[in-house]
Every structure is written in structure tokens, then in C-alpha cells.
Amino acid sequence: MLETIFAWETLTSAIRMATPLAYASLGGVFSERSGVVNIALEGIMLFGAFFAAVGTYFFKNPLIGVLFSIIAGTIIAFIHAVVSIKFKVNQIVSGTALNMLAAGGTTFLSRLIFKAAGSSPHIEGFTPIDIPIISKIPGIGLIFSDLSPLIILMLVIVFMSQYILYKTAFGLRLRAVGENPQAADTLGVNVYKYRYIGVLISGILGGIGGAFLSLEHARVFVENMTGGRGFIALAAMIFGNWKPIGSLGACLLFGLAEALRMRLEGVGIPTQFIQMIPYILTMLVLAGAVGKSTPPSADGVPYEKEEI
Amino acid sequence: MKNREFIENLILNIISPLISIFIALFFGGIIIYLLGHNPWETYKEVINFALGNPNGWGYVLFNTTSFILAGLAVAIGFKGGLFNIGAEGQILVGGLISALAGLYIAPIFPSFLHLPITLIFSALGGAIWAFIPAILRARLGVHEVINTIMMNWIGYALTNYLVVNTFRERGVLYPLPQTDKLPSSAVLPKLYPIFQKIGINIPESNPVNYALVIAILMVIFTYYLLWKTKLGYEIRALGLNIHASENAGINVKNIILITMLISGAMAGLASINDVLGYRYRYLDNFSHGLGFTGIAVALLGKNHPIGIIFSALLFGALDRMAIGMDVFTHIPREIISVLQAVIILTIVVGNEVLIRFLKKRRKAIYA
Numbered sequence: 075m076l077e078t079i080f081a082w083e084t085l086t087s088a089i090r091m092a093t094p095l096a097y098a099s100l101g102g103v104f105s106e107r108s109g110v111v112n113i114a115l116e117g118i119m120l121f122g123a124f125f126a127a128v129g130t131y132f133f134k135n136p137l138i139g140v141l142f143s144i145i146a147g148t149i150i151a152f153i154h155a156v157v158s159i160k161f162k163v164n165q166i167v168s169g170t171a172l173n174m175l176a177a178g179g180t181t182f183l184s185r186l187i188f189k190a191a192g193s194s195p196h197i198e199g200f201t202p203i204d205i206p207i208i209s210k211i212p213g214i215g216l217i218f219s220d221l222s223p224l225i226i227l228m229l230v231i232v233f234m235s236q237y238i239l240y241k242t243a244f245g246l247r248l249r250a251v252g253e254n255p256q257a258a259d260t261l262g263v264n265v266y267k268y269r270y271i272g273v274l275i276s277g278i279l280g281g282i283g284g285a286f287l288s289l290e291h292a293r294v295f296v297e298n299m300t301g302g303r304g305f306i307a308l309a310a311m312i313f314g315n316w317k318p319i320g321s322l323g324a325c326l327l328f329g330l331a332e333a334l335r336m337r338l339e340g341v342g343i344p345t346q347f348i349q350m351i352p353y354i355l356t357m358l359v360l361a362g363a364v365g366k367s368t369p370p371s372a373d374g375v376p377y378e379k380e381e382i
Numbered sequence: 383m384k385n386r387e388f389i390e391n392l393i394l395n396i397i398s399p400l401i402s403i404f405i406a407l408f409f410g411g412i413i414i415y416l417l418g419h420n421p422w423e424t425y426k427e428v429i430n431f432a433l434g435n436p437n438g439w440g441y442v443l444f445n446t447t448s449f450i451l452a453g454l455a456v457a458i459g460f461k462g463g464l465f466n467i468g469a470e471g472q473i474l475v476g477g478l479i480s481a482l483a484g485l486y487i488a489p490i491f492p493s494f495l496h497l498p499i500t501l502i503f504s505a506l507g508g509a510i511w512a513f514i515p516a517i518l519r520a521r522l523g524v525h526e527v528i529n530t531i532m533m534n535w536i537g538y539a540l541t542n543y544l545v546v547n548t549f550r551e552r553g554v555l556y557p558l559p560q561t562d563k564l565p566s567s568a569v570l571p572k573l574y575p576i577f578q579k580i581g582i583n584i585p586e587s588n589p590v591n592y593a594l595v596i597a598i599l600m601v602i603f604t605y606y607l608l609w610k611t612k613l614g615y616e617i618r619a620l621g622l623n624i625h626a627s628e629n630a631g632i633n634v635k636n637i638i639l640i641t642m643l644i645s646g647a648m649a650g651l652a653s654i655n656d657v658l659g660y661r662y663r664y665l666d667n668f669s670h671g672l673g674f675t676g677i678a679v680a681l682l683g684k685n686h687p688i689g690i691i692f693s694a695l696l697f698g699a700l701d702r703m704a705i706g707m708d709v710f711t712h713i714p715r716e717i718i719s720v721l722q723a724v725i726i727l728t729i730v731v732g733n734e735v736l737i738r739f740l741k742k743r744r745k746a747i748y749a
Contacts (some may be wrong), residue, residue, distance in 0.1 A: 115525060153727070161732040166465050166527055167681065171726035174674055179717025185714040186417070302535050305528050346543035353539075357518070360529065364522045376510040 082216040085334050089217065090291065091336075092322075092329025093225050096118065097283030098307035099314065099321040100235055101276030105151075105318055105380045108241065108272025109188045109252035109265075111374040113169035114154045116304025117176030121146040122284025124180040127295035128187060139197070140224075147281020148274055150176070155273040160268055162376035166235045168323045173304075181297045194295040197288065200224065224282065231279070235318040248272055252370035255377040265377045268329040280304070302353065315367040324359065331355050383650040390740050395689065398736050402728035403696065405720035406721045413720075419711050423677055428665050432699050432704035440574070440588035444655065446698030450597040451652035451692050452676025454604050455508075457685040461608055462641035463621035468515060468530025469649040470673030471537030472508035476650025477657040478541045479507030481561045482549060484568035496568035500658055501596070501651070508650020509643045511537055516642030520635040526642070538667065545665070545666045559666035570596075591659035598691075600651065605687040607644075617641050649673060671719065678722040682729055697722070 096117050096121055105112035112118075122143035129142030157168040187195045202220040209219035223370075241243035250258040251268040259265050287297045288305070304330055313327075315322030334350045391732040411421035432438045452469055459466035466472075483503035515529035540689065542559070551557045571594040577584040608614035616637050619627045630633050656668050681699055683689030704718040 081384055106633050146654075157731055161731045163732045167726065167730055170465075170674075171723045171730075172468060172676055173718055174678070174726070175723035177671075178716045178723065182716040182720060185716070204427055216598065287397060305531050309528055318591050343408060344543055346539040346546075349539045350536050351534045357514075357529055360524050361518055364524055 082213055084330075084337060086217050087336060088330040088333040089225060090222070091332035092325040093222070093228050094283040094286040094291070095303060095307045095310055095325040095328055096228050096232060096322050097279045097286065098304055099310045099325050100232060100318055101279035101283070102213055102308050102311040103235070103239075103314075103316055103318055104248070104272045104279070105276035106272075106311070106373050107247050107252045107370055109255060109370060109375065109377065110158055110171070110273050110371040111165040111270055112151070112154060112273060112276050113166055113308065114150060114176075115169075115276065115307060116174040116300055116302065117151045117169075117173040118147045118277055118280035118297065119287070119304045119307075120173075120176040120180050120300045121150055121283035122281035122371060123288040124284070124295050124354035125281075126285030127194045127197050127288045128183075130199075130289060131188075131194060133165070134198070136198065136200045136289050138277055139289055140282060143281040144278050145281075147277040147279075147284065149277070151280070152271050154277075155270050158376065159269045159273070162378070165376075177298055178191045180295075184295060184297060188295075192297060194288075196294055198343045199289040199293055222286070224286050224290055227282075228286075232318050239252060239311075239318065249370070252372055253375070255372050256380075259377075259379065263337065265379075269377070272318055283307070286380020295307070301337055306352055306356050309360050312369070313359045313363045316369060328352060328355065329361075393734065393740070394467055395684055395686075397688075398732045399684075399693070399729060401687045402682070402732050405728045406724040409724050410717060410721050413717060414707075414711070414713065417711070417713055419713070421703070424707065424711055427710055428703040428706035431609050431710075432702035433537060435586045436577070436582050437588055438592040438702060440577070440584040441702050442698045443573075443696070444588070444590040446516045446659070446694045446697075447594045447597045447655040447659075448586065448652050448672055449675060449679050450670050450690060451593075451600060451699050453653070453683055453690040454600055454687065455648035455652060456673075457680035457683065457687075457690060458608070458617070458694060459645040460618040460680055460685045461621045461638065462645075464519070464625060464638065464641055464645070465527050465602050466512065466530055466642065466645045466649070467527055467677070468512065468537075468646075468673070469676045470669060470671065471530075471534035472511040472592040472646045472649035473653045473673050474538050474541045474667070475511040476507035477653030477664070477668065478549075478561075478649070480653060481505035481657050482566060484564040484658070485549075485562055486697045486712045488565070493565075493567040496565065497658075498572070500564070501654060504654050504657070505647035508653075512642050512646020516639050516646070519642065520639040525689040527571060531625045531738075534673070540665075541567060542708055545664060549664075551663070558574045560661070561664045564658070564662045566662075569660070569662045570654065572659075578733060587661045591655070591739070593655040593659040596651070596654065599673075600648065601687040601691060604648075613637075615625055620657045632696075638656030649676070652676070674719075675722060678726050681726050724749035 098119055102112055102115055125146040126139040126143040132138030154168055154172055157163045158165040185191055200223050203223055205218040209215045247263045251265045252265060255265045287299055310324035310328055311321045313324040329350050335348050338348050350367050413420040414424050432442060455469050456466055480500045480503045483499040488499045511533060515533055516524045517527055518524040519526045546559045549561050551560055551562050572583045572591045573585055574588055616632045619632060620637050657664050675697060679690055679693045682693035700718055704715040707713050708715045
């Protein structure tokens with residue numbers, strides 16, 4: 075049992091399992107840094123997973139699938155943005171409604187489009203890539219071979235986001251509207267605009283995260299296949315202190331838990347208890363993050379422009 | 383003055399929900415049209431199916447029963463400013479514990495206690511499942527949203543394990559993932575005899591049962607609790623302003639814990655309609671999103687017990703209509719969750735728009 079756990083394969087599958095979480099978690103960072111809580115990420119991922127399958131199934135091209143997932147994710151994020159930024163509705167209520175829309179809507183559409191209950195037909199994802207030279211090293215090379223392009227893209231985006239958020243004027247403004255919108259407004263930053271941008275970016279990233287699940291992980295769309303990953307991603311974001319690289323680290327932890335979970339299947343522990351591992355870990359991580367991580371001060375608080 | 387307040391309340395609490403229902407039905411009509419059916423004819427057919435005969439009424443009331451209890455559970459949390467998105471898991475755990483109590487604990491006691499035991503254990507099970515997120519929120523300050531959702535998934539896996547491996551029905555060739563049948567002393571009788579006595583011919587096969595009476599009693603209980611007791615006052619104060627409540631000397635941590643436990647207990651009770659009143663056993667994952675419908679019911683009913691009766695009736699009818707839709711037009715019944723989401727979004731947005739409109743009007747009057 076121990077050999078099967080401590081193997082390079084575990085690490086590779088940990089990275090694979092961390093990827094959809096990392097996309098969604100990073101989406102959460104952009105949204106919440108701008109001051110909008112986005113629990114609709116679960117639904118955004120689910121829509122992303124579904125439309126990636128639809129696009130790939132009909133156009134036989136995973137790139138179109140990813141494009142579809144981005145469009146779907148952006149639309150859902152846009153609804154969340156309008157409802158919570160323009161209409162200042164409670165952001166958790168809006169997110170919950172969109173999650174219900176995603177659960178019902180994707181199941182509904184899936185049964186209509188694929189004419190079958192439960193799941194879509196098999197879909198072909200991207201052709202895996204080997205990183206030259208390093209992938210030939212025995213052992214550790216495994217991590218760098220057979221990689222989904224979406225994994226590489228994820229790593230690029232995470233580090234780019236860290237730079238954008240902390241080293242550019244755009245990043246400074248985005249964080250400012252989440253920390254102190256009044257002050258940002260006084261300095262001439264358009265609070266609403268930056269919040270819209272933050273939420274829409276979370277839609278794009280959450281959509282790709284969902285696409286990874288159906289295209290690269292399962293190679294099929296299964297009803298409600300996100301299984302709470304949107305929320306796990308949010309927990310990772312909190313544990314990562316609302317920072318891109320920190321969140322990636324937390325996602326790798328969850329990825330490792332999922333990889334171990336898959337390794338543990340078939341060693342005699344009932345599957346239901348193995349299934350619980352990521353959820354219990356999420357709760358432990360949240361409890362552990364108390365006092366150690368601080369959300370942006372205006373996170374979840376609608377901004378009301380003062381009338382003069 | 384009194385008159386204006388009355389009109390404003392009327393607009394906010396009655397007209398705005400009606401508008402959002404209308405928008406949802408219109409949206410549903412578009413979907414039906416896009417799928418090649420005549421929305422008008424389809425609606426007429428399914429409304430007739432749901433509301434045009436006593437059997438339909440019985441089914442609507444049966445659906446309404448669970449929705450009232452689930453709606454109350456979510457509303458109690460909302461009133462205290464807490465988001466109990468974990469009603470789904472609490473319903474499953476409450477249902478299973480209630481069934482197990484009926485099978486293994488009740489037989490020790492005289493038979494007149496069997497039903498009270500199963501009822502109490504359903505509430506207890508729900509409260510137990512709410513306890514962990516509740517204590518984490520009250521003591522450590524971990525927000526309850528993610529935790530209650532995680533508890534849903536854990537609850538689903540745990541009840542699945544128990545009903546598949548430990549308490550699966552015995553003595554049949556192909557056992558389903560469900561418990562043994564409960565003794566008749568531990569379950570809720572059907573209501574059709576009463577309806578037949580007053581001339582409403584609900585057939586014997588109809589599942590509407592005494593859980594409906596319990597749901598109505600719980601409506602009264604919730605109203606009394608929230609508006610007529612000190613605890614209810616403190617819960618509502620917490621929901622309005624947590625910092626002010628703290629300054630006013632309310633023990634915020636305790637109230638959070640208690641509110642969450644009551645909400646969980648109510649969610650647990652939402653299982654009785656199915657477990658004790660219909661199947662007489664616990665079936666794996668019987669709830670099918672009932673806890674989430676509870677959120678829609680609570681919001682449409684403005685978190686008020688009376689409002690919840692009406693919104694539960696509406697969702698009860700919609701659910702029955704969705705089954706008719708599936709039968710007549712083969713449109714998947716998941717259309718209902720789409721419409722629920724549309725109702726939630728339009729009701730909350732509509733509220734904001736109307737409140738702004740009323741504020742402007744008031745300003746215009748006093749300017």
C-alpha cells in the first residue's frame with residue numbers, strides 16, 4: 075500500500091487534480107480581491123465542464139470546447155456581477171441561485187442534447203505534451219511528460235496573475251476597490267468597472283477549470299461532475315490568503331488528497347469514506363486558516379456611491 | 383401614513399413575488415417554445431394535470447409539506463443572518479436517524495411512543511448535522527457557507543454507506559439501497575380519509591399525509607418563536623446587525639449556535655413527509671435537492687412563515703407540473719430547478735429595484 079502511495083504517479087495525478095481547482099481558485103482571487111464574493115464558481119465550473127463537452131463533441135476540437143466553456147463561464151459570471159454589483163443583492167444568495175441554475179440547467183441541456191441520462195458520449199481532449207529533455211529523466215521526468223496543455227497554461231496564468239495583481243497599476247486598482255472602495259473612488263478609480271472585471275475574469279478561469287474536468291480528466295461530461303470543487307477551490311483561496319501562488323499551493327494540497335483518494339480505492343476502505351476525504355480536508359483547512367488569513371476588507375460588501 | 387405603508391408592503395410582499403413568478407413562467411414558456419411545443423397549450427395541459435383534479439391537489443399538498451419545512455429551516459437561519467445551505471445533508475441524516483430510531487429504538491417503548499420517537503429523532507438528526515458548522519462558526523468564526531455545503535457531501539456519502547452496507551433491507555432477493563419497512567405504529571397515516579369525508583375525493587393511493595399537519599404546526603411554532611419570544615427577538619436582532627446585538631449584550635455566539643441547531647432540526651423534520659409519511663422507510667438520497675428548494679421557498683416567502691406557506695404551495699404545484707411536462711412533452715423535469723433559480727434571482731433583484739423606487743418616491747413626497 076505504501077509503495078502505491080509514495081510513487082511519482084501520485085505526484086503527477088496530484089498536479090492533474092489540482093489543476094481545475096487552481097483555475098477556479100485563481101478566479102476566486104480576482105473576484106474577491108475586487109470585493110465580490112463568488113460562490114457561483116461551482117456553477118461556473120459546471121457550466122464550463124458541460125459546454126466544453128458540447129463544443130468538443132460537435133466541432134471535434136477541444137480548443138473550441140475550451141472557448142465554449144470560457145463563454146459560458148463569462149455569461150454566468152456576468153449575471154452574478156450585475157446582480158451583486160449593480161443591484162447590490164446579497165452575493166451568497168445570487169451565487170446559490172446560479173449554482174442551482176447550473177445543476178438544473180446542465181442536467182436539463184445534457185438530456186436534451188445528448189439524449190441520454192447521466193453523461194455525454196466520450197470526448198477527445200487535447201494531445202498531451204512532453205517537456206523536452208526533463209521528461210526523459212527517470213522518476214521525476216514522469217511529472218513533465220504526458221502533460222495536458224491546460225496544466226501548463228494554468229501554471230503560466232498563476233504566475234502571471236501574481237505579477238499582475240502586485241506589480242501593475244491594474245492590479246493595484248483591482249485590489250484597492252476590494253480593500254477600500256471609498257478611497258479608490260476618491261482617487262478616480264471606477265469601482266464598479268474594476269469589480270465587473272474581477273468577476274468576469276473569475277468566470278473565464280472557472281470556465282476553463284470546468285473544461286479541464288470534462289475534457290482532460292474524465293473525457294466525458296457527467297451530471298454534477300464538479301462535486302463541490304468550486305467550494306473546495308474557494309477554501310484553497312482562503313487558505314492561500316487570497317493570493318495566486320498561495321492558492322496554487324493550497325490547491326496542490328487538495329490535489330494530493332484527491333490523488334491519495336484515488337490510490338486508496340481498492341485497498342479495502344469503503345469508497346464512501348474515501349470520497350469524504352477532500353470535504354473533510356476542506357473543513358479542516360478552513361478552520362486552520364482562521365486568524366492566519368485575512369480577506370480583503372470590503373469583500374462581499376456592495377459599494378454604494380455617495381450621493382452629493 | 384398608514385395607507386402608504388400598507389401599499390408599500392403590498393408591493394414588496396405580494397406584487398413583487400407575483401412579478402417574479404410571472405417572469406419565471408414566461409422564461410419557461412420560451413424554453414417550451416424553443417423545444418417545439420406550444421407554451422400556452424402545454425401550460426394549460428400541465429396546470430390541469432396538477433390542479434384540475436383531487437388527485438393532483440393531493441400531490442401538490444404532499445410536495446408542499448416538505449417545502450414548508452425545508453423553507454422554514456432556511457428562513458430561520460436567514461432571520462439570524464446565517465446561511466444554512468446544508469439543509470440537504472441535514473434532511474438526509476435526519477431521515478436516516480429517524481428511520482433507524484423507528485426500527486431499533488422505538489420497539490423498546492410502548493407503541494403510543496413510537497411516532498413521537500421517530501419524529502423527535504428526525505429533528506435530532508438534522509440538528510446533529512448542523513452542529514459542526516454551527517460550532518465552527520460560533521467558536522472559531524469560520525463562515526458557515528462552505529462548511530454546510532461540505533457537510534452535504536459528507537452526509538450524502540455517510541448515509542449512502544450506512545444504507546448500502548449496514549442497514550440495507552433484509553429478506554428480499556434484490557434489496558434496494560433502503561432500510562427495512564418501519565412498523566405502522568411509527569409512521570404518519572395518510573390524509574385521504576379526512577379529505578374524502580369533506581367531499582374531496584383524493585384516492586387512497588395519494589401520498590398526502592399527516593406530515594402536512596405537522597408542517598402547519600411548525601409554521602405556527604416558527605412564527606411564535608421568532609416574533610413572540612426573547613430568543614426570537616435576539617435571533618432577529620442578530621440578523622439585522624451583529625455588532626449592535628453584541629453591544630446590546632446579546633450572547634452572539636450562543637444565539638448563532640442555537641439558531642443553526644433549530645434550523646438544522648427543522649431541516650431534519652423536512653424528511654418525515656417522505657420517510658414516515660410516504661415510503662415508511664429511508665431510501666438512499668431520497669431528498670433530491672429538497673434542501674436547495676428550501677432556499678428558493680424561503681426567499682420567495684420573504685422568510686416569513688405565512689409567506690412560506692404560499693411559496694411552498696407554488697413550488698409544490700410547479701413540481702407536480704414538471705412531472706406532467708415530462709409525461710406530456712418529454713421536456714426533462716430539471717426545467718424546474720432552472721425556473722427556481724430564475725425565481726430566486728428575479729425576486730432578489732426585484733426587491734432591490736422596488737425598494738429603490740419606493741425610496742425615491744418617498745423622497746419626492748417629502749422634498
